[in-house]
Amino acid sequence: MNITFVGGGNMASALIGGLLQQDYPGAQIHVVEINAENREKIKHQFGVTTGTELRAGIIDRDVIILAVKPQQLFTVAKQLAPLLAGQLVISIAAGIRTSDLSRWLGSYDYIVRAMPNTPSLIRAGVTGLYALPTVINQQKENATSILNAVGLVLWVEQEALLDAVTAISGSGPAYVFYFMEAMLQVGVELGLSIEQARQLTLQTFLGAVQLAGQSEEDVGILRSRVTSKGGTTEQALLKMEQEDIKNAIVRAVHVAFKRAQQMGDELGSL
Ligand SMILES: NC(=O)C1=CN([C@@H]2O[C@H](COP(=O)(O)OP(=O)(O)OC[C@H]3O[C@@H](n4cnc5c(N)ncnc54)[C@H](O)[C@@H]3O)[C@@H](O)[C@H]2O)C=CC1
Numbered sequence: 001m002n003i004t005f006v007g008g009g010n011m012a013s014a015l016i017g018g019l020l021q022q023d024y025p026g027a028q029i030h031v032v033e034i035n036a037e038n039r040e041k042i043k044h045q046f047g048v049t050t051g052t053e054l055r056a057g058i059i060d061r062d063v064i065i066l067a068v069k070p071q072q073l074f075t076v077a078k079q080l081a082p083l084l085a086g087q088l089v090i091s092i093a094a095g096i097r098t099s100d101l102s103r104w105l106g107s108y109d110y111i112v113r114a115m116p117n118t119p120s121l122i123r124a125g126v127t128g129l130y131a132l133p134t135v136i137n138q139q140k141e142n143a144t145s146i147l148n149a150v151g152l153v154l155w156v157e158q159e160a161l162l163d164a165v166t167a168i169s170g171s172g173p174a175y176v177f178y179f180m181e182a183m184l185q186v187g188v189e190l191g192l193s194i195e196q197a198r199q200l201t202l203q204t205f206l207g208a209v210q211l212a213g214q215s216e217e218d219v220g221i222l223r224s225r226v227t228s229k230g231g232t233t234e235q236a237l238l239k240m241e242q243e244d245i246k247n248a249i250v251r252a253v254h255v256a257f258k259r260a261q262q263m264g265d266e267l268g269s270l
């Protein structure tokens with residue numbers, strides 16, 4: 001499959017990096033990017049062809065991945081509409097609904113909406129997918145195989161669920177890095193070198209994730225096993241409860257979900 005990315009920023013880079021690691025032929029990837037600096041970066045980093053011309057990047061391609069910001073998608077779609085000839089269009093824009101994108105593309109039928117995440121760069125991503133009912137099976141399989149190359153793939157039957165995927169796994173890596181930042185800060189405050197704090201923090205996340213993944217028990221039970229009566233963890237968790245940390249996280253993730261819906265409403269009215 002020949003793939004063209006329109007937009008060569010953070011998420012396109014993560015997907016391209018993951019595809020190349022999976023031995024996807026770089027010669028089959030092209031990037032249309034209007035920003036000269038980003039274009040050079042992607043060319044240098046991955047050795048794929050790049051350009052500014054939408055028309056040249058679209059003709060004879062099998063799959064077009066729209067990787068511009070949601071706010072930039074309307075303009076790109078309007079330019080793209082007359083150039084399409086049955087290619088599969090995959091949009092990774094947060095919030096933007098397939099019905100709106102289809103309208104912008106002149107009632108286009110072959111659209112898959114995807115919500116990947118940045119660990120795709122190391123093929124440890126997870127992507128939620130939804131297809132317009134008019135997308136043919138072969139195209140769905142193509143979307144699955146592209147995103148599967150960079151991690152797990154999960155199809156949802158109702159498009160609205162993609163906003164939940166966005167709030168959980170699309171934005172999720174940032175929540176995890178935020179927690180890591182706090183742990184690193186404390187490690188250094190307590191006298192560890194930054195490198196020591198980094199090793200301890202990263203291995204703790206890795207170990208906890210692997211343990212949860214391999215265990216039959218739910219994460220609450222695993223947490224209780226760390227929490228000795230009268231010990232250190234109990235004190236830390238008590239403090240977190242007093243500070244309402246879990247509810248704050250729950251509220252924050254709901255806000256991410258609402259923002260995805262809001263972007264869909266606002267931008268979809270264009
Ligand atoms: N960053 C993330 O973790 C994730 C992002 N997304 C979605 O991916 C999309 C891109 O996000 P990022 O990569 O973070 O943004 P970004 O700002 O890093 O990348 C967007 C790129 O598109 C380029 N661009 C803008 N207009 C263009 C045009 N007309 N033609 C060609 N290129 C154009 C920009 O110069 C920029 O390099 C967004 O819609 C976002 O919702 C989805 C999942 C995760």
Ligand SMILES: O=C(O)[C@@H]1CCC=N1
Pocket residue numbers: 094166170171
């Ligand atoms: O923050 C955003 O809007 C995008 C979507 C999920 C991750 N980044």
